[in-house]
Amino acid sequence: MRTLKKSIVFFLFFLSIKQILAGETIDSVKTVKIDVQVGLQFDLVRFHVKPGEKVKLIFSNSDDMSHNLLITKPESRLEIVNEALQLGEKGPSMDYIPKSASVLWSIPVVNPNQTQTLNFIAPQQPGVYPYVCTLPGHGFIMFGAMYVNPDGKIPELKNDLNIPESRRLDNNPALSIQHNEHKVNEANKTTTVKPLHPYKLVSPYLYRVFIEGASPAAIAVSLPGNLSYCWDASACKLRFAWSGGFLDNSELWKGKGDVLAKVVGALFFRDKTEFPLSIGNHDGIQVVDYKGYSLINRYPEFHYTLNGIDVYELIMPNNDGTGLIRKFRIPDGTKTVWFNTNATDGVSYISSVGKWKNGKLKLISKQALDFSITMSRKEGGLL
Amino acid sequence: MIAKSIIRFLIGILFFTGMQSLIAQDKKESYRIETIPMPEGLTSETGAVEFFPDGRLVACFTRGEVMTYEPSTKKWKLFAEGLHDPLGILVVSNSELLIIQRPELTRVKDTDGDGTADLYEKVTDDFGISGNYHEFNYGPVKDNNDNLFIALNSSSGAGNIRPIVRGEINPLGREQGSKGQMFSNVPYRGWVMKLSHDGVLKPFASGFRSPNGIGFDLDGNLFATDNQGDWIGTSALHHVQEGKFYGHPGSLVWQNGWNKGNPFLLPLLVLDSMRTRGAVLFPHGIMANSPTQPLCDRTQGKFGPFSGQLLVGEMNKERIVRVMLEKVGGELQGACLPFFEGNGLRKGNNRLVFAPDGSLWIGQNSHGWLGDQGIQRIAFTGKQPADIYSMNLTEKGFDLTFTQPLDVSTATDIVNYKFRHYYYQYHSKYGSDQMDVQNVPVTQVEISNDRKKISLTLSSLKAGYVYELNLGTIKTSNGDDLANKIICYTLNKLKTGTF
Numbered sequence: 042m043r044t045l046k047k048s049i050v051f052f053l054f055f056l057s058i059k060q061i062l063a064g065e066t067i068d069s070v071k072t073v074k075i076d077v078q079v080g081l082q083f084d085l086v087r088f089h090v091k092p093g094e095k096v097k098l099i100f101s102n103s104d105d106m107s108h109n110l111l112i113t114k115p116e117s118r119l120e121i122v123n124e125a126l127q128l129g130e131k132g133p134s135m136d137y138i139p140k141s142a143s144v145l146w147s148i149p150v151v152n153p154n155q156t157q158t159l160n161f162i163a164p165q166q167p168g169v170y171p172y173v174c175t176l177p178g179h180g181f182i183m184f185g186a187m188y189v190n191p192d193g194k195i196p197e198l199k200n201d202l203n204i205p206e207s208r209r210l211d212n213n214p215a216l217s218i219q220h221n222e223h224k225v226n227e228a229n230k231t232t233t234v235k236p237l238h239p240y241k242l243v244s245p246y247l248y249r250v251f252i253e254g255a256s257p258a259a260i261a262v263s264l265p266g267n268l269s270y271c272w273d274a275s276a277c278k279l280r281f282a283w284s285g286g287f288l289d290n291s292e293l294w295k296g297k298g299d300v301l302a303k304v305v306g307a308l309f310f311r312d313k314t315e316f317p318l319s320i321g322n323h324d325g326i327q328v329v330d331y332k333g334y335s336l337i338n339r340y341p342e343f344h345y346t347l348n349g350i351d352v353y354e355l356i357m358p359n360n361d362g363t364g365l366i367r368k369f370r371i372p373d374g375t376k377t378v379w380f381n382t383n384a385t386d387g388v389s390y391i392s393s394v395g396k397w398k399n400g401k402l403k404l405i406s407k408q409a410l411d412f413s414i415t416m417s418r419k420e421g422g423l424l
Numbered sequence: 425m426i427a428k429s430i431i432r433f434l435i436g437i438l439f440f441t442g443m444q445s446l447i448a449q450d451k452k453e454s455y456r457i458e459t460i461p462m463p464e465g466l467t468s469e470t471g472a473v474e475f476f477p478d479g480r481l482v483a484c485f486t487r488g489e490v491m492t493y494e495p496s497t498k499k500w501k502l503f504a505e506g507l508h509d510p511l512g513i514l515v516v517s518n519s520e521l522l523i524i525q526r527p528e529l530t531r532v533k534d535t536d537g538d539g540t541a542d543l544y545e546k547v548t549d550d551f552g553i554s555g556n557y558h559e560f561n562y563g564p565v566k567d568n569n570d571n572l573f574i575a576l577n578s579s580s581g582a583g584n585i586r587p588i589v590r591g592e593i594n595p596l597g598r599e600q601g602s603k604g605q606m607f608s609n610v611p612y613r614g615w616v617m618k619l620s621h622d623g624v625l626k627p628f629a630s631g632f633r634s635p636n637g638i639g640f641d642l643d644g645n646l647f648a649t650d651n652q653g654d655w656i657g658t659s660a661l662h663h664v665q666e667g668k669f670y671g672h673p674g675s676l677v678w679q680n681g682w683n684k685g686n687p688f689l690l691p692l693l694v695l696d697s698m699r700t701r702g703a704v705l706f707p708h709g710i711m712a713n714s715p716t717q718p719l720c721d722r723t724q725g726k727f728g729p730f731s732g733q734l735l736v737g738e739m740n741k742e743r744i745v746r747v748m749l750e751k752v753g754g755e756l757q758g759a760c761l762p763f764f765e766g767n768g769l770r771k772g773n774n775r776l777v778f779a780p781d782g783s784l785w786i787g788q789n790s791h792g793w794l795g796d797q798g799i800q801r802i803a804f805t806g807k808q809p810a811d812i813y814s815m816n817l818t819e820k821g822f823d824l825t826f827t828q829p830l831d832v833s834t835a836t837d838i839v840n841y842k843f844r845h846y847y848y849q850y851h852s853k854y855g856s857d858q859m860d861v862q863n864v865p866v867t868q869v870e871i872s873n874d875r876k877k878i879s880l881t882l883s884s885l886k887a888g889y890v891y892e893l894n895l896g897t898i899k900t901s902n903g904d905d906l907a908n909k910i911i912c913y914t915l916n917k918l919k920t921g922t923f
Contacts, residue, residue, distance in 0.1 A: 079792045105558065105582035105606075106653075106793070107854055130710045133857060152854040153582055153654075154604040177709065178740050178771065178794045238489060239465035240502055248488060249508030249527060256588045257555035258527035260506075274527060274549075275590040294467070294487055296792030298509065299557035299583050333530070333545035341544075 070095040070160075075172075075185075077104035079296025083172070086185040086204040089193050090163040100148050101156040105297075108174040109136055110148040110159075112187060117143035118171035122180030137175045145170065163189050169203050182207075237290070245339045248288065250302045254311070255280045258331070261302065262341060263287040266362045269306065272354075277329035277345040278317055279356065282310040282365055284418075309364070309418040313383035318369075320350050320409075321376040350376070364388055364417040371409045378409035388416040454728060454809035454907070457768045460785075460799040463491065463500040468797045470787030472513040472523075473777045481779070483787055483799060484510040484523060490532065490541070493799075495779070504532045504541035511636075514564045514572070524561045524574055527553060527590075529619070550625040551576055551617065552591025552610025556583045559613060563638050567646070571620050573628065573664075575635040575648055578606035578614040578674055585609055597677040599688035605654040605852060606633050607674045614675030616648055616664050630679060631670035631699060636774070637717035638664075641749070642732050645756065649715040649736060652708050657848025657856030659715050660702025661736065661747060663756045671699045671850065688852070696850050703756045704747050705848065705890050705914045706736075708855060711760050714739035714793070718747065719776040719784075726782020728804040729813060729827050735763060737773035737786065740794045742766045744773060744786070744802075748814045753917035759815040761911040764802060772796035810900045811907040813876075815893075819919045821866070821882040822891070826906075829875035831899040840896030841866045841880055845889040845915075864891070875901060887918050 071094050078084045090096050100110050113121050124139035125132065136149035146161045164170065166189070173184040186203035188195050195201070199209045247262040256275035263269050270282040285306030292300040316327045328348055334341040342355040353370040360366075371378060380402040382390055390397075393413045395404040404412055462468045469486035476482055481493040482503065490504035490513075504521075512524040519534040521541075528549035532541045553559055558580030564572040579585065581604045585593070591610040598607035608614045616635065618628040634651040641647065646664040650656055655672045662670050669676065673687035673695055684690060706712035716737035721730050734747040746763035749756045772788035772795025779785055783803040788796045813825045834840060843866060846858035868881035885891075895909040 081792075081794060103582060105580045130707070130858075132709045133855070152604070177713065236465040237467075238487060238505070239463035239491070239500070247506045249506060249525060251508075251526075251555055251586075256590050257553040257559075257586060258549065258590050274546075275588075290487075297557050298792070299580075331528075331546055331549065333543070335535075335544075336542040 070097050072097045072099065074099045074101070075110065076101045077108055079104075079299060080207075081174075081179050081183040082205065082208065083110075083174075083183060083185045086208045087188060087195065087201065088185075089188040089190070089195055091191055091193075092163060092165045092167055092189055094163045096161055096163055098148070098159040098161070099156060100151060100159065102151040102153055105153050106176075107150045107152050108176060108179065108183070109138065109150045110172055111138060111144050111175055112146045112161075112170055112172045114143045114145060115168040115170055117141075118173050118180065118184055122173060122175055125175035125180065126177060132177065137177070139175070150176070163187075167191070171203065243339075244287075245341075247341055248290065248302070249274075250288065250290070251293065251298070251300075252288075252302045252304070260334075260341070260343075261288055262356070264356075264358050264365075266358045267306070268358050268362070268365065269304075270310075270356055270365065272341075272343060272356070274331045274343075276316075277331050277343075277347070277352075278312055279310075279354070279365075279367065280312055281308055282416075283308045308387070310387045310416060313386050314381040316347075317381055318347055318352065319379040319381060320347055320371070320373075359415050359417060361417075364415065366413050366415050368411075368413045369409075370411050374406050374410050376406050376409070378404045378406070380404065380414060387419060389419055391415040391417075452805055452807055453767075454805055454807045455764060455802050456805050457764075457800055457802045459768070460493065460801060461498060462798055466491070466500075468799065469789045469791060469795075470774060470797070470799060471509065471511040471789065473775045473785050473787040473799060474513040474515050474521075475777060475779055475785075476515055476518045478518050479780050480518075481777075481785060481799075482513060482515065482521065484513060486789070486791060488525075490521070490523065502540060503534070504544075507532075509560065511560055512563045512574075512638075514566060522547060522564055522572070524563055526559065526561060529561075529564060529572075529574060547572075548574075548619055548623070548625045549590075551612045551615075552589065554579055554589040554591075554593075554610045554613075555586030556580055558583060558606070558634070560634075560636065562636055562648075564619070565638050565640055565646070567640065568644050571618055573616060573618055573638060573646060575616045575632060575638045576613050577634050577636070578608055578632065578672060579610075581605045581607060581654075594677050596686045597674045598686075599674075599852075600686065604854070605674070605688065606672060608677060612675070612678050614672055615678065616646075618666075627678060627680070628666055629664045629668050629670065630675040631668075631672050632662075632675065633672040635662075637715065637736065639718045639720060639734070641720045641734060642722065647703070647718045647734065649718060650702070651714050652855050654852055654854050655850070657850060658708040659706040659712055661704040661706070661715070661718060661734070661760075662700070663703040665700070668700045669698050670702075671695075692851065699850070701888075701916050702914065703749060703916070704758050704760050705912070706745065706760055707846075707858070707890055707892065707912050710892070710910070711762070711912055712736070712738040712741070712743070712745050715745065716774050717776050719778070721778070723778050723782040726804065727778065727784060728809060730763075733814075735776055735784065736760070737776050739772050739774065739789075742769045742771055744769070744776070744784075750814075750816055752817055752919060755917060757817075757914050757916045759911050759913040761812060762908050765908070769800060769802070770796040770798065809907050810902075810904045812911055815911055815913050817885075817913065817915065817919050818879065821868075821880040821885065822893070822913065824878045824880065824893075824911075826876050826878070826900075828904070829901040830871065830878070831901050831903070832871060832875060834896075834898045835875070835878060836869050836871050837896070838866055838869050840898050841869065841878075842894045842896070843880075843882060843891055844894075845886065845891050847889050860889075885915065885918060887915055889915050891915055 076084045170187040244263045255273045258275040283306045289303040332344040355368045394408040471484045484490045488507040508526040510525045514522040529547040531545040533543040556579035560577040563574035635648040637649040652659045676687040736745040744764040749758035774789035775787040816823045843864040846861040849856040870879040891913045
């Protein structure tokens with residue numbers, strides 16, 4: 042009994058000593074996770090460790106090409122990148138890691154969707170230690186900085202010359218893009234961002250683009266009056282419409298395109314019909330085939346066939362700017378046409394011709410040659 | 425008196441400068457590169473470059489612009505806009521183009537003659553798109569019978585498919601378990617497609633991972649490059665023939681009558697026996713890491729002595745590769761070498777086209793990978809390059825034909841020819857090491873009477889290997905150095921079975 046007590050006391054004593062030691066000599070391990078993002082970039086471009094700190098660096102590669110990761114002595118990145126290039130044909134078998142005293146630690150080539158871990162003890166000498174991928178050419182843009190110092194000092198991101206230039210803007214003003222030379226108000230400072238195109242964008246204009254809520258064959262159109270809509274060239278219909286802006290393509294255009302364009306503004310219409318038009322016997326299967334579009338005063342007029350019958354649709358802002366006018370042409374002229382709506386799609390309808398019944402507009406064949414539907418935003422009807 | 429001496433002095437200067445320019449003329453390069461000024465505000469990631477019959481350049485860019493450039497006035501003009509990642513142009517007339525973009529092949533036409541396109545008509549969209557970021561489309565190129573060919577990139581395992589796709593989904597086109605490999609969940613990703621006069625798009629050849637480049641040679645053979653990665657040990661140039669499979673498994677699920685389940689699960693030997701190997705392999709890290717468009721030199725000498733051969737762009741290096749092919753055992757195979765390297769050429773050499781004057785125009789791109797932006801032009805100066813013209817397999821080794829007569833003593837010195845061979849493994853892994861790397865001694869060197877051809881005898885020759893030749897200091901009879909010292913021959917078939 043006594044011995045047990047003694048050993049417990051001793052054990053507790055031992056524990057507390059260990060804790061004290063830990064507090065003084067840094068026994069914990071600092072875990073740093075680095076992945077790869079589009080455009081040959083590490084997702085983490087800098088981190089801080091204390092001199093002598095134990096570091097566990099987990100390098101995962103979610104990119105679609107291989108990368109390695111070398112930590113070099115301060116100011117040795119370019120030297121190492123060039124030495125790696127000189128490896129030439131020997132590069133692959135050496136994991137593009139040159140034999141050099143300037144390479145402190147390295148993670149060999151990590152293939153897509155693989156992860157490797159590196160454990161090391163941070164240098165005692167404070168400084169900025171570059172980390173870099175040395176696959177041919179990557180090292181000129183794909184790098185970051187490990188800051189080793191006791192007090193955690195790191196320069197402001199925008200002034201950090203140890204990281205790639207493209208990463209010095211954490212809040213890139215180019216991201217909130219709407220129109221050409223769009224001005225961004227940020228803390229009362231107006232900055233002009235790089236133009237999107239070599240010409241001034243004048244609505245109407247469009248982009249074929251990846252956008253949420255439509256097939257990958259979507260067409261986004263900017264109309265005068267800050268109205269926009271998305272017409273789906275796979276489904277052959279107007280999918281949704283919004284007001285207050287157009288698109289933010291900045292992420293889409295930055296790298297490989299593994300993102301969607303962002304809608305800028307508020308949605309006021311979303312199609313909820315199976316298909317907005319029915320021709321002839323409208324209970325049968327509807328087969329659509331996209332044909333293309335013509336620009337009429339820069340407004341696209343879409344052309345498709347519905348069960349083999351040609352349909353044209355041109356969309357403009359309505360007269361009071363509260364919605365859209367959809368101008369249809371169905372030159373066939375031999376069949377009855379229905380225009381279908383859904384009460385929860387966010388808009389109210391007026392047609393140029395035809396008869397409404399239960400949210401469906403019936404057009405006799407002659408009326409269907411040329412008709413328009415005005416869709417106006419319902420009060421409080423933002424989706 | 426003073427006037428006379430001044431005149432003499434001036435004459436002296438004129439003579440001196442005249443001599444200098446003569447000397448400069450003598451030392452000039454065979455090819456000269458220049459950079460084309462791009463319009464302000466354009467992010468000039470170039471998806472394609474072509475020429476109109478009237479001599480204007482037409483180029484399309486990642487953000488969807490299609491622009492024309494008049495070389496004589498250096499003026500850019502907008503022709504069309506709003507396209508989705510256009511990566512290929514076929515010129516129909518001065519006012520009409522066929523352009524491949526992500527969703528479709530589109531006819532882009534100026535119908536009212538105002539200089540900008542107003543008709544964007546679908547030519548075909550009869551293939552699937554899942555929204556995966558890697559579903560780039562390439563082409564179109566036209567054969568002698570006016571059939572069109574396009575190539576569809578496989579989808580990337582680093583990405584996924586969107587909730588709404590176009591086309592039927594077949595889950596068997598993707599490996600099970602991990603998500604690393606490229607895949608084909610919607611129709612014909614990883615295929616080269618043929619569009620005939622009837623407007624029907626038909627699958628033509630399968631097994632492509634990332635065929636960012638498609639083109640014909642003078643004999644009407646169709647070629648496509650593919651990029652090193654999973655199932656592709658090293659990048660390759662494929663001779664694309666109907667019904668053949670070129671190695672990447674996902675696309676096989678769209679083969680007519682496919683009943684073998686998930687192709688990724690087939691035994692490696694089965695897949696290997698189905699596949700057609702690259703006509704020319706580009707050894708990774710040595711020749712090209714990301715080859716692009718193969719362009720046949722149709723300039724009939726305006727671009728130098730390599731008429732009929734293929735030039736291939738390279739994304740990762742400041743390089744254009746040259747490819748020479750020959751038929752051995754009924755199949756095309758051949759060699760590649762760096763044709764133009766550095767000297768101001770940028771990376772990202774994505775698209776190539778010859779101008780009417782025979783100069784080579786290069787559109788550069790990066791698209792989130794390694795590369796660059798802009799357009800450059802390489803012109804032949806008229807000075808014959810000192811280079812390997814062709815490399816041909818013989819029964820006992822290789823014949824090298826040069827563009828100029830060689831200096832006999834250096835050209836017949838056996839130490840100046842160092843061969844090694846290696847092969848690349850076919851497997852699901854990303855890329856392949858060089859396997860069975862061995863030096864292959866040259867046992868005999870012979871020179872032809874015109875001193876342009878060297879016949880090399882090797883101690884052994886093996887099918888299925890790349891033969892990499894490194895040349896020592898060989899001079900031409902004029903004392904010039906050779907333009908480059910490395911050439912890689914892909915030996916798929918032996919000339920005869922003598923070894």
